[in-house]
Amino acid sequence: MSNEKGADIVLYSYFRSSSSARLRIALNWKKMPYLMRPINLLKGEQRSAEYAEINPNRSVPTLIVNDVKLVQSVAALEYLEDLYPGYPLLPLNPESRAKIREIVQVIVSDIQPVQNFRVLQKVDQAERTEWAKNTIEKGFEALETMLVPVASQYCVGSSVTLADVCLAPQMWNAQRFGVDLDRFPTIGRVCHNLMELEEFRAAHWQNQPDCPPELKGQ
Incomplete structure (x- = not known):
């Protein structure tokens, strides 16, 4: 868009x-x-x-x-x-807003920074994929437990929120680095639902104008 x-x-x-x-x-x-x-x-x-x-x-x-x-x-x-x-991407209810922000912080503070581009450049090239995979899996173990009591169609209930906006790209990273997603059924279910939405599909890295042609469709 x-x-x-x-x-x-x-x-x-x-x-x-x-x-x-x-x-x-x-x-x-x-x-x-x-x-x-x-x-x-x-x-x-x-x-x-x-x-x-x-x-x-x-x-x-x-x-x-x-x-x-x-x-x-x-x-x-x-x-x-x-x-x-x-x-809106945040509900009016204070408790729900707090839970959404908690999930956001787990993703953006605890999971993603440890496997981002800057960090991976410091890891031996032969070990980068395993490093990123292990980092995401450890984070997803905590996140799966957090989502079980609050997730429905999406991360928190049946409306798309900032938690979903942050989860989907982290799932794309997980797929890229070979994470065993069967271990995280709640995360997998939510992300499946999110990818039914055009707003999320259009934002996928393979659909970006700067994605090299050889990576599209992988």
């Missing part, structure tokens, strides 16, 4: 970045057109002086909404929720 002309929303993204995917999903869900600007992490474009002026952390995503720039995905998700309350 990109808009190439006069976009008020610009997203700097990398096709396999799960942090970027969270924002792609949220923007799709809220029906907000945006301009995609790919940043190739493998080529080191995030380390360029030009991009450092945009994002001093030299990472993706970077979300720019009018004159507001945000370089952390959860802060950007919360901002989009406040700015565009239509098609």
Whole structure:
């Protein structure tokens, strides 16, 4: 759902970045057109002086909404929720909101950072896949237990929330690194339901304009 002309929303993204995917999903869900600007992490474009002026952390995503720039995905998700309350991703109930944010933090703080691009670059190449696989499996063990009492069609009940926005990209990482998903039936059921939604399918890394042709359809 990109808009190439006069976009008020610009997203700097990398096709396999799960942090970027969270924002792609949220923007799709809220029906907000945006301009995609790919940043190739493998080529080191995030380390360029030009991009450092945009994002001093030299990472993706970077979300720019009018004159507001945000370089952390959860802060950007919360901002989009406040700015565009239509098609909400947080319920009104305080207890449900707290549970959703708890699930979000398990994914974005405990699981994803330990197997992200920067960390994997520090791991011996022959061990990277196993490192990422083990990290995700340990995180999913906790997450599966947390979801069992609250999940229904989606992570928390029957409405799509920020928890789902963060879970789906982490599932894509799990598939990429060969995690045994049969061990996590609740996570698997929720993600199956999410992938029935066009907003999620369109945000998948294989459907991004910067995804190399040889990786599409894998």
